[in-house]
Amino acid sequence: xxxxxxxxxxxxxxxxxxxxxxxxxxxxxxxxxxxxxxxxxxxxxxxxxxxxxxxxxxxxxxxxxxxxxxxxxxxxxxxxxxxxxxxxxxxxxxxxxxxxxxxxxxxxxxx
Numbered sequence: 001x002x003x004x005x006x007x008x009x010x011x012x013x014x015x016x017x018x019x020x021x022x023x024x025x026x027x028x029x030x031x032x033x034x035x036x037x038x039x040x041x042x043x044x045x046x047x048x049x050x051x052x053x054x055x056x057x058x059x060x061x062x063x064x065x066x067x068x069x070x071x072x073x074x075x076x077x078x079x080x081x082x083x084x085x086x087x088x089x090x091x092x093x094x095x096x097x098x099x100x101x102x103x104x105x106x107x108x109x110x111x
Contacts, residue, residue, distance in 0.1 A: 004032050011041035018049030021057030033064035042074040053088035
């Protein structure tokens with residue numbers, strides 16, 4: 001199960017995700033990220049409540065970040081990255097690529 005909460009503070013939007021970022025929720029995650037990026041200013045992602053992440057969850061997160069970069073919008077992870085996300089990224093060999101390496105908000109550079 002994946003729970004997504006949307007918050008707006010001024011021009012900054014926040015998405016709070018709790019639960020499983022897995023293939024069963026990939027379509028919902030993609031739509032939510034794209035809608036949030038289209039709605040205006042910077043986007044903060046709070047993933048502290050994420051308990052499970054698979055390759056599809058990683059790909060949706062990375063694709064959302066690249067979409068934000070291409071549209072000139074800031075997308076940042078806030079709060080502590082959950083262990084599930086760190087472990088999935090490490091197992092998948094994810095690291096910042098030349099596509100976004102100049103951008104300090106790359107999810108894989110976050111602590």
